[in-house]
Amino acid sequence: MNISRRLLWILGPLLGMVAGITATLLYLGDEAELGRLSLEAVSDAGHVPSHQHRTYVCPMHPEITSDTLGNCPICGMDLVPAKHHEEDAGGDSGRPAVRIDPEVVNNMGVRTAKVRRGKLSRRIDTMGMISKIISTRNVEVSPGIPGRLEWILEKDQGDIIRKGELLYTVLSPERIRAQEEYLESWDAQDNELLPQLWKALNAFHFSGPDIKRLEETREIERIYKVVSPQTGALIQRLGRPGDRVIAGSPVYTIGGYYKVDVNAEVFEQNWAWLKFRQRAVISIPSVPNGVFEGFVERVNEAINFKTRSLTARLTFRTLNPMVKEGMVADISIYARPREGVLYVPRDAVIRTADEERVVVAMGDGRFRPVIVKTGVESGDKVEILEGLEEGQSVVVSGQFLIDSESSLSASFRRLDSE
Numbered sequence: 001m002n003i004s005r006r007l008l009w010i011l012g013p014l015l016g017m018v019a020g021i022t023a024t025l026l027y028l029g030d031e032a033e034l035g036r037l038s039l040e041a042v043s044d045a046g047h048v049p050s051h052q053h054r055t056y057v058c059p060m061h062p063e064i065t066s067d068t069l070g071n072c073p074i075c076g077m078d079l080v081p082a083k084h085h086e087e088d089a090g091g092d093s094g095r096p097a098v099r100i101d102p103e104v105v106n107n108m109g110v111r112t113a114k115v116r117r118g119k120l121s122r123r124i125d126t127m128g129m130i131s132k133i134i135s136t137r138n139v140e141v142s143p144g145i146p147g148r149l150e151w152i153l154e155k156d157q158g159d160i161i162r163k164g165e166l167l168y169t170v171l172s173p174e175r176i177r178a179q180e181e182y183l184e185s186w187d188a189q190d191n192e193l194l195p196q197l198w199k200a201l202n203a204f205h206f207s208g209p210d211i212k213r214l215e216e217t218r219e220i221e222r223i224y225k226v227v228s229p230q231t232g233a234l235i236q237r238l239g240r241p242g243d244r245v246i247a248g249s250p251v252y253t254i255g256g257y258y259k260v261d262v263n264a265e266v267f268e269q270n271w272a273w274l275k276f277r278q279r280a281v282i283s284i285p286s287v288p289n290g291v292f293e294g295f296v297e298r299v300n301e302a303i304n305f306k307t308r309s310l311t312a313r314l315t316f317r318t319l320n321p322m323v324k325e326g327m328v329a330d331i332s333i334y335a336r337p338r339e340g341v342l343y344v345p346r347d348a349v350i351r352t353a354d355e356e357r358v359v360v361a362m363g364d365g366r367f368r369p370v371i372v373k374t375g376v377e378s379g380d381k382v383e384i385l386e387g388l389e390e391g392q393s394v395v396v397s398g399q400f401l402i403d404s405e406s407s408l409s410a411s412f413r414r415l416d417s418e
Contacts, residue, residue, distance in 0.1 A: 055067065055081070056068065056069055056070070056079035056080060056081055057079060057080065058072035058074070058075065058077055058079055058080075064079070066079055096368075097362060097366050097367065097368040098366070098367055098368075098402065098405050099364075099365050099366045099367075100365050100367065100402070101365065102365055105365060105398075108398045108401060109397055109398055110395060110397060110398035110399075110402070111395070111396050111397040111398070112361045112393040112394060112395055112396065113344065113345050113348065113393070113394060113396050114391060114392070114393060114394075115342065115343075115344050115384065115388045115389065115390055115391060115392045115393075115394060116342075116343060116344075116390065117340060117341065117342050117343070117390045118340075118341065118343070119337045119338065119339055119340075119341070120337060120338045120341045120343060120376065120378040120381060120383060121334075121335065121337035121338075121378060122270070122273045122334075122335040122337075122376070122378045122379075123332055123333070123334055123335070124266060124270045124273060124274065124331075124332070124333040124334075124335060125330075125331070125332050126264050126265055126266055126267070126270075126331050126333070127264070127265065127328065127329065127330060127331060128262045128263050128264035128265065128282075128314065128328075128329050128331050129262065129263055129326065129327070129328055129329065130260060130261070130262050130284075130323065130324065130325050130326060130327045130329060131261050131262065131263045131313075131325065132260075132261040132325065133258050133259070133260050133261075133323065133324070133325055134258070134259040134261075135256065135257075135258050135259075136230070136232075136256025136257055136258075136259070137256060138232075138235060138253055138254065138255050138256065139229055139230055139232070139253070139254050139256070140250035140252070140253050141167055141226060141228065141229065141250065141251060141252040141253070141254060142245075142247065142248050142249055142250050142251065143168075143170045143224065143226055143245055143247065143249065143251065144205055144247050144248075145170060145172045145174070145175055145204055145205065145224060145247055146172060146174055146245065146246050146247055147170040147171050147172030147173070147174070147175070147224065147244075147245060148170065148171050148172075148242065148243070148244055148245070149168055149169075149170060149239050149240065149241050149242060149243045149244075149245060149251070150168075150169045150170065150171045150223060150241060151168060151169045151241055152167070152168040152237070152239060152240065152241055152251070153165070153166065153167050153168060153252075155234050155237070156234065157234055157235065157236070157237075158233055158234060159233065159234045160231070160232075160233055160234075160319065161228050161231065161232055161233070161234055161252075161254055162228065162231050163228055163229065163230050163231045164227050164228060165227060165228045166225055166226075166227050167226050167227060167228055167251065167252050168226050168239075168251055168252070169223045169224065169225050169226070170223070170224045170226065170245065171222065171223060171224075172204070172224055174204070175204040175221075175224060176220060176222055178197070178200045178201055178204050179201065179206075179214060179220045179221065180220065181197055181200075182194070182197040182198070182200075182201055182211070182214070183214070183215075183218060183220075185197055186215055198211065201214075204224075205224065226251070228252070228254060229254075230254060230256060231257065232254040232255045232256045232257060232319065233254070233255045233319045234252065234253075234254060234255075235253040235254060235255045236250075236252070236253035237251070237252055237253075238250060238251055238252075239251050255319070257317040257318060257319055258317065258318050258319065258320070258321075258323060259315065259317055260292070260294075260315065260316050260317070260318060260323055261297070261313055261314070261315050262282055262294070262313070262314040262315070262316070262329055262331065263311050263312075263313055263314075264280075264311065264312045264313075264314055264331045264333070265304075265307065265309045265310075265311060266309060266310055266311070266312050266333075267307075267308060267309045268308045268309070269377065271310065272375075272376050273335035273376065274296065274299055274310075274312060274333070274335070275296065275299075275335065275336065276296055276297075276298070276299060277295050277296060278295060278296045278333055278334060278335055278336065279293070279294075279295055279333075279334045280293070280294050280295055280296060280314045280316075280331060280332065280333045280334070281293055281294075281331070281332045281334075282294055282314060282316055282329045282330075282331055283329060283330040283331075283332075284323065284327050284328075284329045284330075285328075285330070286327055286328075287320060287322050287323055287327070288322070289320075290320070290322075290323070292316040292317075292318055293316060294314050294315050294316025294317075295314065295315065295316075296312055296313075296314055296333060297313050297314060297315040298312070298313040299312050299313075300312065300313070312333070314331065314333075338376075338383075341375075341383050342383065342384045342385075342388065342390060343378075343381045343382060343383050343384060344358060344381070344382055344384055344388065344394050345380055345381065345382070345394075345396050346377060346379075346380050346381060346382045347380070347396045347397070348382075348394040348395065348396045348399065349372070349374060349382055350369075350399060350400065350403055355371050356371070356372055356373070356374055357369045357370060357371055357372065357403065358370055358372050358387070358388065358394045358395070358399070359394060359395040359399040359402050359403055360388070360392055360393065360394055360395075361393040361394065361395055367395065367402045369402075369403050369407075370387050370388065371387055372384055372385075372386060372387030372388055373385040373386035373387060
């Protein structure tokens with residue numbers, strides 16, 4: 001009995017150590033297996049890894065490899081099995097496709113959108129400065145013939161008058177008499193008097209076609225109509241219906257528009273959209289109701305190297321005397337839309353220093369990064385020049401995580417090949 005107790009006393013601690021080592025090994029085995037399963041959950045489901053001659057790597061430092069389980073000498077993380085893939089890299093990206101469990105896809109909030117073809121429009125918002133203001137001269141509108149005012153347009157000072165708008169009418173007995181004398185000579189075929197009467201009608205504002213029409217219709221024009229020769233603002237109005245006027249009597253005085261030039265800075269991403277005669281809306285905050293509509297008059301081809309911008313000259317017309325040179329303006333240029341453009345949402349594009357990629361959803365939980373070549377941007381849309389086809393699905397949310405996993409998978413595959 002004494003000998004048995006002494007053996008138990010000696011062997012007991014040894015048995016405990018053996019049990020502890022066994023439990024530790026089992027624990028490490030479970031941890032390694034869990035690590036392997038977690039990594040392979042997002043790999044291709046058809047892959048069956050080989051357990052012979054397995055290479056282990058550090059997830060954070062892929063250059064650290066080992067033939068046995070252990071810890072990374074740099075960061076201390078557990079080494080994990082390097083992954084093998086049956087599927088080659090997708091497209092030109094050099095990235096393998098990855099498969100993600102549907103539950104993981106849902107938890108990641110992965111959303112997709114279709115590659116579409118359609119119209120892209122663009123509004124270029126920028127700033128500019130008023131560089132020049134040219135004022136057109138005032139015009140006095142006289143009847144050019146003697147007579148009596150029959151009707152006059154009732155407008156107040158400052159009101160806008162459009163070119164060709166009827167301002168007033170004149171009843172001129174002298175003009176009526178000149179038409180009657182011409183018709184009498186025309187009927188009599190008085191070839192000596194007709195040239196003189198032709199000149200008299202010219203003085204009463206009858207053109208050649210007007211005289212020919214008089215000969216054919218024999219209808220005498222009794223009321224002479226006076227229209228505005230330009231668009232402008234009413235500065236002065238003289239006379240009332242019934243007043244006598246002479247040829248040079250100014251009845252209306254119309255002020256011309258101010259022609260305003262604006263220099264706008266257009267930055268690099270909008271150069272491809274800028275064209276001559278595009279519609280522009282110019283807003284001047286320091287002028288009440290200072291919103292004006294104009295167009296692109298000229299595009300300067302010289303580029304400012306420091307600001308990466310070029311200057312476009314815009315022009316508009318206004319009657320507002322408060323517009324001054326040197327004022328700052330907010331500008332919106334409306335570019336003509338492009339038809340038949342292949343595009344994706346802007347959020348789908350992953351931009352790096354070397355390339356641009358999108359993650360294509362291949363179906364059945366499989367995703368693959370693809371290199372693309374992009375064109376112009378319009379709002380939340382980006383033109384695709386190369387790399388995609390209409391109808392494909394691209395990831396617009398969660399694409400960075402998928403792209404990172406594909407990159408890690410590519411690194412493991414390169415290590416395995418070495």
